[in-house]
Amino acid sequence: MTGTAKTHAKGFKPEAKKHLGQHFLHDAGVIGMIVHAVDPKPGDRLVEIGPGQGAITFPLLDRHGELTVIEFDRDLIFPLTETARAHGTLEVIHRDVLTVDFSALAHNGGPIRLVGNLPYNLSSPILFHALEHAAAIVDMHFMLQKEVVDRMAAVPGSKVYGRLSVMLQAYCQVIALFDVPPAAFRPPPKVDSAVVRMIPHPPEKIGIADHALFARVVRDAFGQRRKTLRNALSQVCDGAAIEAAGLRPDARAEQIEVADFVRLANSLAASGAALAEPG
DSSP states (O other), X not given: OOHHHHHHHHHOXXXXXGGGTOOEEOXXXXXXXXXXXXOOOTTOXXXXXXXXXXXXXHHHHHHXXXXXXXXXXXXXXXXXXXXXXXXXXXXXXXXXXXXXXXXXXXXXXXXXXXXXXXXXXXXXXXHHHHHTTGGGEEEEEEEEEHXXXXXXXXXXXXXXXXXXXXXXXXXXXXXXXXXXXXXXXXXXXXXXXXXXXXXXXXXXXXXXXXXXXXXXXXHHXXXXXXXXXXXHTTTTOOHHHHHHTTOOXXXXXXXXXXXXXXXXXXXHHHHTOSOOOOO
16 A cells, blocks of 8 residues: 555545545534434444545444445545544445445345435436435435435425436435535535435335336426427327326426326326337
């Protein structure tokens, strides 16, 4: 291990890497609020995405005794593992989180609880990757750009209610917990942040017959927000099919409840009314 890495293990303040979207959390009050929100219990399988300098890692270890972390930046792994020795048992997975099979992790040790200060440039891909493994996840506590959290938790009629809102809320309960100012990070980002809790719905509550079709309906519906459903979904179905699902063809996507999108997609799947994906 290089001398630089050993020096980092003592002070543990490596420079943030802009190309990885790193902003290291350092505010003790915010850290305490996150740990309190997670509130780990005996037997929980905690997995942290992007531990960085360990701001959340070590308090969680102090509280829970063991933790698995997924870290892509190899320069952070040695200082993390060295510092963790005084706090608890740390398992490090050196991988891009988008290549990690959360279902396999759960199979090896039980359902997992995800925690993380997510890199803002990868937050949406990480969220959707986690959703692919929702059956293996108890809950998720993520720090994200506040604008993204607002969209995630938005309700119909809101200016920020959109594709992300519907896709996440169809599969999870989304609860915005608290905001975090830029000064809580080093270096401070140019935007406010927020912490969100996501609790996957049980499969029977989700009730989506064709997940790919549902995703396409939501994508097209919000593709051009000013269009009515009849026009926005013209490549998917016609007005009669929309009416058959109990929706108004002249309504706009931002007015439609998540459950109504599910009902529309299921109606199209059942009737075969959906048009083929354009080539």
